[in-house]
Amino acid sequence: VEGRVVGMNDRDVLIDIGFKSEGIIDRSEFDKNDLPKIGDQVEVYLEYIEDAGGNTILSKEKADFMRRWKELNDAFENQTIITGKIVRRIKGGLIVDLEVVQAFLPGSQVDVRPIMDFDVYLDKDIELRIVKFNESRKNIVVSHKVILEESLKEQRDALFQELEVGSILEGRVKNITDFGVFVDLGGIDGLLHITDISWGRINHPSEVINLN
Numbered sequence: 001v002e003g004r005v006v007g008m009n010d011r012d013v014l015i016d017i018g019f020k021s022e023g024i025i026d027r028s029e030f031d032k033n034d035l036p037k038i039g040d041q042v043e044v045y046l047e048y049i050e051d052a053g054g055n056t057i058l059s060k061e062k063a064d065f066m067r068r069w070k071e072l073n074d075a076f077e078n079q080t081i082i083t084g085k086i087v088r089r090i091k092g093g094l095i096v097d098l099e100v101v102q103a104f105l106p107g108s109q110v111d112v113r114p115i116m117d118f119d120v121y122l123d124k125d126i127e128l129r130i131v132k133f134n135e136s137r138k139n140i141v142v143s144h145k146v147i148l149e150e151s152l153k154e155q156r157d158a159l160f161q162e163l164e165v166g167s168i169l170e171g172r173v174k175n176i177t178d179f180g181v182f183v184d185l186g187g188i189d190g191l192l193h194i195t196d197i198s199w200g201r202i203n204h205p206s207e208v209i210n211l212n
Contacts, residue, residue, distance in 0.1 A: 003044050003058070005036045015044055015058055023058040030060060043067065061100075068100040072140060076130040081147060084128050086121045094118060096128065096142060103130070109143035112152065156188050173211050181205045 006022055007014035013030065014022040025044060027035075036042055045062035048055075075082050084096035084103065093106040105128070107115060132141035171183035171190065180193040194205055202208060 001044060001046060003042055005038055005040045005042060007038070008035070015042065017044065017046070017056070017058070019049075019056055021054075021056060023056040025058045025060055064100045068098070069138075072098060072101060072130065073133060073135075076133040076140075079129060081127050081129055082142075083125055084142065085125050086123065089118050089122065094121060096126070098140070098142075101140065103128075103140035103142045105142050105144065109141075109145045112145055112148050155186050159186055159188055173209060176205050176209065176211060178204065181209050 001017050003015035003017040003023060005013060006016045008027070011027055013025045013027055013036065015025060017023050023044065023046070030036065042060065043063045044058040044060055045066060046056070047059050047062070048057040051057050072082070074080070082098065084098045084105075086094050086105070087097045087102070088095045090104075093104055093108075094110070096103045096105050105126075107118060109131070110118070110121065126144055127147055128142040128144055129146050130140060131143045131146065132139070134140070169185055171185040173181055174184045174189060175182040178194075180191050181197065183190050183192055192205075194202065197205055198208055
């Protein structure tokens with residue numbers, strides 16, 4: 001509900017929500033550097049119409065959570081790309097702060113390639129898409145990998161439309177094997193066989209080609 005700040009003391013913030021008496025919010029629910037002023041309108045959650053002491057108890061944190069939860073539900077239904085900040089590492093993946101709400105980013109959903117060191121992602125902002133949204137358990141699972149896969153698919157589709165036999169292309173060497181070199185052409189990996197690397201005979205591709 002919407003309420004108006006009518007008073008404040010060292011412990012509580014008093015909110016008028018149209019009841020006979022003002023509602024109370026613990027002052028600690030507000031950022032100490034961003035406390036409301038008398039007359040400000042704030043969105044609050046009604047926890048108790050009347051507690052044991054006869055007070056109407058309100059919560060700003062729960063109101064913020066419910067508002068953000070609805071925004072994230074809309075993002076899930078519309079498959080909107082959102083941004084979150086990776087705040088810590090746990091078993092199996094990373095925890096992402098989505099503003100008030102936190103989500104789980106599985107290790108397998110961070111990148112299209114296997115990740116050896118997840119710590120490099122800590123405190124970084126990252127684009128995400130919600131892949132699981134559990135209302136009853138208040139659980140959200142997100143993925144960065146699906147965004148990368150979509151981008152790669154677009155690159156592949158565009159490249160396939162332009163490819164012609166005999167075309168000269170530039171690519172990045174991704175892997176060197178005994179039988180040839182895998183080259184990233186921009187969304188598509190091509191194999192350059194060892195017999196096509198040089199006019200002369202070579203024993204191994206690494207004799208003439210290095211990883212980029």
